[in-house]
Amino acid sequence: MSANFDRILSNQDVLRRRASLLQRMHIDGLLMTLLLVLAAGSLFILYSASGKNWDMMIKQASSFGIGLCAMLVIAQFEPRFMARWVPLAYLAVVGLLVAVEFMGHTAMGATRWINVAGLIRFQPSEFMKIIMPMTIAWYLSARVLPPGFKHTFISLVLILVPFVLILKQPDLGTSLLVMASGAFVLFIAGLRWRWIFGALAALVPIAVGMWYFVMHNYQKQRVLTFLDPESDPLGTGWNIIQSKAAIGSGGVFGKGWLLGTQSHLDFLPESHTDFIIAVLAEEFGLVGVCLLLLVYLLLIARGLVITVQAQTLFGKLLAGALTMTFFVYVFVNIGMVSGLLPVVGVPLPFISYGGTSLVTLLSGFGVLMSIHTHRKWIAQV
């Protein structure tokens, strides 16, 4: 403990911190660099995936701009400030989700949007992706760790209410991500292993029971197509068959930029949104995919370093959960496109076309930067 004090109070540290301009702007240099690399890569791939559509490029670039601004603004707030206001924000967003249920705007068969005076349209479920881990982190940071039964139970209730509301919209992808972000806080907070395994073990008989006693035939059929999309080649299976062919035909080095045949012949639907990794894999091959995964891995590594170095428990829990959720994005998207996982609508972070998910993700990184750059050295003494 005393050794710790020595390190923190050393002159060297103080000087280094004062010298850093980025630190004063509350920007984390490494994260920022990696994000800019991804942004550039995204535009590069999108140019090919969208069929050289400049409108889309400009839209995506401006979404990046907006997202970066949001990130910088959020990074200026102290984590303490966030912890103070998050319960209110949680209630507000849950209220909005309920409002969506009753008076939301319906598009493409799902009710996810709220129209404000016909001017702005937004999805409250997107806010939940950030508010959810903050809420659980706020709740658990004031308790004794590892969380006991009561606190675990209350946390689960806090997670399940928005989960069910979003699931009903219906938006399976987002609801799973929201649930994961909350669950990771519990995990980082040291939820006992036997409870984790116990819950997983309990899922099996529950699922079997549901299958035989609760579900109707048509529901079973839906679950089966969900788990094995290739059994439905005219529906979602079409995407998977085509995306596997696109990925596989890329080989080790790929066909080259703009030279992918599958994506360019309209074989691959949604090639610029959820399935964009198939374009990347076709044109840049295994090497391209591995490079992308490397960038993601570096981002995750930096996030976990921030987790360990965070000084408040709130910061640790929040940073850890945000980082792990980010990984879930990556894994679920690539797993789904390559036919490992069922198809749920999860975009590939920073690469897929679409402004909303960009802004949300960058806001998450803004929170990480805030946690890292608002550390105090002497305050603890």
Place this chain on the structure above:
Amino acid sequence: MSQPITLKDHEKDARLVRQRVVVGIVFVLLLIGVLIARMYYLQVVQYEHHSTLSESNRVHVQPIPPNRGLIFDRAGKIIADNRPSFSLTVTRERAGDWRHVLDGVVEVLELSAEERELFERRVLQGRRPFEPVPIMYELSEEQIARIAVNQFRLPGVEVAAQLVRHYPQGPHFAHSVGYVGRINEAEIKRVDPVNYSGTHHIGKTGIEKFYEDQLHGQVGYEEVETNARGRVLRVLKRIDPIPGKDLTLTLDLDLQEAAEAALAGRRGAIVALQPATGEVLAMVSQPSFDPNLFVTGISFKAYGELRDSIDRPLFNRVLRGLYPPGSTIKPMMAVAGLDAGVITPKARVFDPGFFQLPNVQHKYRNWNRSGDGWVDLELAIARSNDTYFYDMAHKLGVDRMHDYMTRFGIGQRVSLDMFEEAAGLMPSREWKRARYRQAWYPGETVILGIGQGYMQTTPLQLAQATALMATRGKWIRPHLARHIEGERPVDPEPMPDIELQNPSYWDYGINGMEQVMHGSRGTARKVGDTALYRIAGKSGTAQVVAIRQGERYDSEALAERHRDHALFVAFAPVQNPQIAVAVMVENGESGSGVAAPVAKLVMDAWLLDEHGQLKTEFTPPLKVAGDQR
């Protein structure tokens, strides 16, 4: 709060989090390993496989549309079938510059610029990649030959054989069975995109629309390998489609034809029901149109002619035509009056030729200005005496009248499976307050008693109300589908039967209707005299409200179209009701003179055999001893 404990907690928490982060790192590395392994498997191990698929050959999933279910009449005669037809398809991805290819097609087949435009719109409709889009149907031999000769300069163009809906009976069932047409943008969004991936037609009206799900069937598909030019090299896998279910109608082709013939070219509507089952035996709305025109896409000109015709052939008079029921409603009103206790079978009313509300000067006239003298219930129906029913309506009041008529189906949709049926209107105080922001006036009650005023009914509702008289209040919704491969349609919200205080009240209403046809002073006795069986009937007239503004036609036609519509409802034989009929003849003027003979012809066609005798199965149970004549 003691500091040491807090510090200790922090240290412990940090350690805990660090442990979990380590677990997290292991977890992340493992799963990223899984992803890389998967990519390695797809891109290195299976590279040859995928590469051949994508480079030289392509795997396509081709939907195989199911055959649409056939439609039969109740005797098993075909009403709608599917005919093989050659159509011209274009696959945009294979055509290259497809607009140029379309120009080529138009040139080869010597078509007009209008058709060129139509083709372009069809090609542009929402669709799957590599789907051949039909742009022209029913190619002739010569056209097929011309395409074949010029095939080399028409890439992506193919002649495909496919089954197209055909209605061999032409206009007979256009208003009941309806027709199918090309799926439009709005429908694409509504239907299951997978199940309709190979289908180009969808039910637009009538039975075709109502039973679309059952008639359509389940799509099949085949996975085929094609070369880069789109030629199918081999079929990898095939799942057969499940054809749509065949549907048997309650309609009878012979009766339908007889009913249309009975109208003898006049505009009008006829519904014939089997009272005991609710089965619709005939449903005529004249003039009609040929539904086959709509299947492959009707031209603007032909459609314009149908739409703008003064005879309104597209208008379904049976389901959408709204007419005040006039005197045809009197038997049901009489039953209501008896049940409510405001009249008795024997009590008489004196008719001086008009009716007056107490302390009001206005005279509500009987149609017979000189008056019928003392009339009781039976005579009131037989003579269609307005004064009696003015008096009764005044005693019954609008609220009870609304209740009773609603139970007879007035003012609501009565059918089980008919598309776009109009609800009609049974006015009430609440309705008038909501609609006009006015109180209900007693005078409006009075004219309701003879089916005038705000009341609006469809011919189908009149037929059903008459069938309810025949079955003595037993409700079965009229329906067109007899069964779908053995499965009978089920009524999701059955109407409650009409239960009277005393079931014999029905007999008084029915006797009155019988006297209309067979009584010495009956209004339709001329028609009743010619019948080989006992009929219970009632005539009526519906006033033509107004002619639409801005319409122009010569004065003679104008006068003709200002005349009242003739109405007639009936069922027969009285002792063993087999058929209930409602007839509306547009501008026919006289219910008993014009509509009643039509109704009798329809009943004859159903009840009499080829020798002109009552069919043995329809003869009333032998109780003819009490026959009055």
